[in-house]
Amino acid sequence: MKTELLNNYGMLLVLVGLVVLFSVLTLEREAATGSVAIDEVVQETDKHCKKSDIILVIGAAGKPSTPFAKHVGEVLKQQGFSKTQVAVGIPRDVRVALNSIRDSGGKLAAVVSNGDVANRLIDAIPEDFPEFERLQVIAPQKRLRSVFLKPGNLLAIVNRIVVIAVIAIGMTMVIITAGIDLSVGSLIALSAVVATLFMKKMGGIDAPSWTIPVGFLLGTLVCGLLGAIAGMIIAWSRVAAFITTLTFMMVARGLARILTNEYSIYQVPDGLPWLGRGYSLGIPNTVILLVILYAIAHIFMSRTRLARHIYAVGGNEEAARLSGVPVKFVTVFVYTISGLVAGLGGCILASRIGSGSPSIGQMFELYVIAAVVVGGTSLFGGSGKVLGTLIGAFIISVIQNGMNSLHLGDPQQLVVLGAVILGATLLDKFRSKGGLFKLSRGIRERSGRTKAVFATLCLITLAAAIVPFARSKTENALLPETQGKIGVTCSNLANPFFKLIAEVMEDGARKHGYQVVARSADQDPARQNTQIADFVAQECDAIFLNPVDSQAVGQAVKDAHAAGIPVFTYDIQVSAAGAADLIVSHIGSDNFQGGQLAGESMMKATGDTGEIALITYPEATSGVLRVDGFKDYLQEHRSRLKIVAELAAEGDRPSGLNVATDILQTHPDIVGIFAINDPSGLGAYSAIASEGKQDHVTVIGFDASPAGKQAVFENKLYDTPQQYPRKMASGTVAAFIKYLDGEDVAKQIFIPCTHYYYEDSANDDSRLKEQW
Amino acid sequence: MxxxxxxxxxxxxxxxxxxxxxxxxxxxxxxxxxxxxxxxxxxxxxxxxxxxxxxxxxxxxxxxxxxxxxxxxxxxxxxxxxxxxxxxxxxxxxxxxxxxxxxxxxxxxxxxxxxxxxxxxxxxxxxxxxxxxxxxxxxxxxxxxxxxxxxxxxxxxxxxxxxxxxxxxxxxxxxxxxxxxxxxxxxxxxxxxxxxxxxxxxxxxxxxxxxxxxxxxxxxxxxxxxxxxxxxxxxxxxxxxxxxGRPIESEFPKHTAEVGAERLRVENLCRGEVVRNVSFTVRAGEVLGFAGLAGGGRTETMRMVFGADTPDAGRIYLDGSETIIRNPRDAIRNGICLLTEDRKNQGLVLGHSVRENFGLPNLDRFLRWPFVDRGQERSEFAGYVERLKIKLANQEEPAANLSGGNQQKVVLAKWLARYADIIIFDEPTRGIDVGAKFEIYLLMNKLAEEGKAIIMISSELPEILGMSDRVIVMHEGEIKGEIVDVANTRQEDILSMAIT
Missing domain, CATH: 3.40.50.300 (P-loop containing nucleotide triphosphate hydrolases)
Structure with a gap:
């Protein structure tokens, strides 16, 4: 019986092994807040202070140190320390408290905290407040704890995987019939969009709460319907499932984008987050949902007739048909279920991020398939277990979360994740040949060479997985005692602009003793939300945020704030209601003013006459502001230029080339093109050059990226209003330090753009060094 | 040395x-x-x-x-x-x-x-x-x-x-x-x-x-x-x-049962060039042999009777009334079953356990809504294992592990459990040893005695002559002849019928 369990769910061992590994690797000394710690600081205070001394107990907002501070304050007062004050809040609140003590002429004798509050401010007290001589700083002993095993982090592991795990139920059934469903990632987006669109139409933020379940139902049913149609096509036309669902993947994603006009929908009622973030009876709803769905699926797949038919169709379709199994019905059924759970997954995701975005769920189908296969289901059909899939999903989630806890970079994570999935699958194959515990016997069956190949493969994958762990661990050990860590998430780290910002931030933060963990959201709002959730679970000291979607990020910002983590934005602002005010500080280019500069140059270069075109990027607010500034300048100066085309591209060269080619076909006489960034401007230039019109059409870009600067030097671009990413990065770090020092921080800082003409490029050292 | x-x-x-x-x-x-x-x-x-x-x-x-x-x-x-x-x-x-x-x-x-x-x-x-x-x-x-x-x-x-x-x-x-x-x-x-x-x-x-x-x-x-x-x-x-391991009296233990009313009548069944205008009848208690060379259209005819393929034309009567059979489900519902010649690709899900293979067409009977009653399935299968002398390590053994004869018996068991009235055997003893063959012949006798109508396609002429009550010879999609007096027919007679 025991071996049967292990043979069916051998992956459980892998999962347990990973949990143990990460628990050990993430052991850290950490400030304590328990009752023992309270007794400890009270005794310390008693030993060092007189009852008449002024004592300040401090706690950080949203953190365990708040109840700790309040409790310590009460106990001290009870024991007769009548001049005890409690200050709870951000560093600024602590400074205010210190100031008022000084101003009232008092003399502070001791600061009591759990050792993890406003340390930078406390360290600076002897300098800033020389009158508080002989000040005692009292804090409890730090205790060894595993970051990985914290309840908050364990919940983050569940939340990270809940959508994938739910969808994997349907995928398991599909794969057991020897099929595949590639459309689930797009169905997530479609469902999220349909559900939130319904809520928006029913009144948006004021919509009655019944619109939430009805919207979810609608989104789920639409996806179920699409799944059913795909299933019918597969069953009757015999077109391969791979192709059929590939087309549905495109169609569903396209529909989601059409329905939303490419913007995310945030006009939703307050109750939306209940499903993905709420609690019932003290248990997170996502956990309840997972348990219920998997229990139903497990019972269904192990005990019902339909499930038998599903297995039989995958095991041998012809034999099943000749035994009277309704093969077509079974096929339609599994794809319908797959569509329905994908729809449900979309609703959960929409609920988690509090909005409906058409770009969520990309690549999800691959993670879902990986979870199913790691869970032991054969891609050839006929065998597999639903609970195995749940284990597979958790393996993936634990690896991702664990690597985040170890601060591994995205590229390293991809390598490790791929290697571990491969290793786990190989291990499973190994096991199924002769039983994991009969490995030697299984090997004896094979020749020496096969054995060696297998063993080597397993070793290589395991080594590949472990080397980066070990490396990061030693690196951590070599670092001087860090003050803490800062989470950075931006829309796309592959873009040199953001890469540069992240690097400058890293350097700047290190000078102050902070470690930076930079993550790329790869233009996916859901991914960014998960990253922020990880930062919160790992208790980062600050989050530097460059939002992919100014609306969809709102909920995550609220969560971070509630956990007492300050959020700073750069380049792009958060505009979600209720979240924008929570941002400590924003620093970015003055895109509107930069757009005005572009307008000025355009008028100058064209002699202010003729037809011009704009290549825009409406997904990003910065792009919208640049276009607005451009138009504003033209209007203000009563320009005679006529904008004949305004087309959206994706901010890269290929799409800039395509859009400009189309523009030149319909408007052959244009004299100028303004593109909202350098890549799309350079794409436009390629289109113009291939028509031989480079002498007649002026192209203006934006950013003064290294490529843009070079293009200006080569007279391909007339102007590219310059942004200052270094200033943005160092400004953000400076704002954070000011915040820690308890000083006032400017809510918004806009860095003006400047022209970048040929004359500027000629002697520009940074152009030659290919720098920003 | x-x-x-x-x-x-x-x-x-x-x-x-x-x-x-x-x-x-x-x-x-x-x-x-x-x-x-x-x-x-x-x-x-x-x-x-x-x-x-x-x-x-x-x-x-x-x-x-x-x-x-x-x-x-x-x-x-x-x-x-x-x-x-x-x-x-x-x-x-x-x-x-x-x-x-x-x-x-x-x-x-x-x-x-x-x-x-x-x-x-x-x-x-x-x-x-x-x-x-x-x-x-x-x-x-x-x-x-x-x-x-x-x-x-x-x-x-x-x-x-x-x-x-x-x-x-x-x-x-x-x-x-x-x-x-x-x-x-x-x-x-x-x-x-x-x-x-x-x-x-x-x-x-x-x-x-x-x-x-x-x-x-x-x-x-x-x-x-x-x-x-x-x-x-x-x-x-x-x-x-x-x-x-024991003496055997005769290779073909034919025992003629009492022939009853007509069970199945097929009229003018056609499918392209493969099956042309095939008509025949089978009665209760009768074993009807189908002889001829491989590729002569026998298997194709029976697949249409079973609903596995769609005929271009033709009618099927069950117990005298016309019945439309669209797919194997319809056939099974009407009491027809087919033991295919290709056990591995069409008869069994090789990777699944023999119990699950046995249960596949019978799940409706083992259903205690909404669940399949595995206990009932297991005990019923155990009965057949004993009755058909199927050699198994246990019921959870994958069908792929069984020898050809035992696989055939599992296929037979799953259809017997349906209590079908019309049983079509396509090459029932191909690749099966003498002992198991003998057992299958005995079973055929027993089924005929119970009043079932049996159709047996076989390329082995001794088997056809030894086990059939009546023989139909097919060649190139057509029926070339019918033999009623099986006892006095020689193999050469069938061969000459098939080839001319």
Missing amino acids: PDLASNSKFLLQMRGIDKSFPGVHALQNVSLALQRGEVLALVGENGAGKSTLIKVLGGAHLPDDGEILLDGQRVQVATPTAARRVGVSVIYQEFNLVPDLTVRENIFLGQELTKSGFVRISDERRNVVALFEKMGLKMDSETRCRDLTVAQQQKVEIAKALSVDARIIVMDEPTAALTTQEADHLFAIIQDLQAHGIGIIYISHRLDEVFEVADRVMVLRDGEHVGTREIDAVSRERLIEMMV
């Missing part, structure tokens, strides 16, 4: 071979010796261990114990490639041809004639033509194997074995898919091989053939070596006794 010298009179010796699988002791201390130019027939019931022994020799299985000697020298055959290298060539019962490659490409697969990485097609073609000439084969070497008949594929397999310089050739049921004429040709090839000093191990259930080609015969039963006899020193009856 006198010992070695005396041994080397044998081309091949296998000594004390032992092999176990989970739950089965497949071979127990089995020894075998083969001389140069000798044909050694290997016989035994299904599951007796013949295939396992051959797989050990061919490098597909490693033995747990024992040794293999070639010319008195101990050799290691750990992989099929190693076996081929020492000169052992095995023609397995299941073909190992790649359907989308040509005959030539299949013959040279893995041993292509190449020059700096390029295949020397013309050289290969020359070799194949020479080989085919030697074998008396007329076949285009550039035909894709997908387009060949089963018999032609068999010959390609033999050609493939001969193309390497084999010293020992193992043939596993080589005539199962061949016509009498083709089989005669094969025997001529075997004689030629013998003359060249090649040793042949010949596995067959057809004892006539064994007596025709073999020099000696070796019998296995339940993984044990029962005995080896000179072929002239053993009678057919004695051989069957050795295989089964």
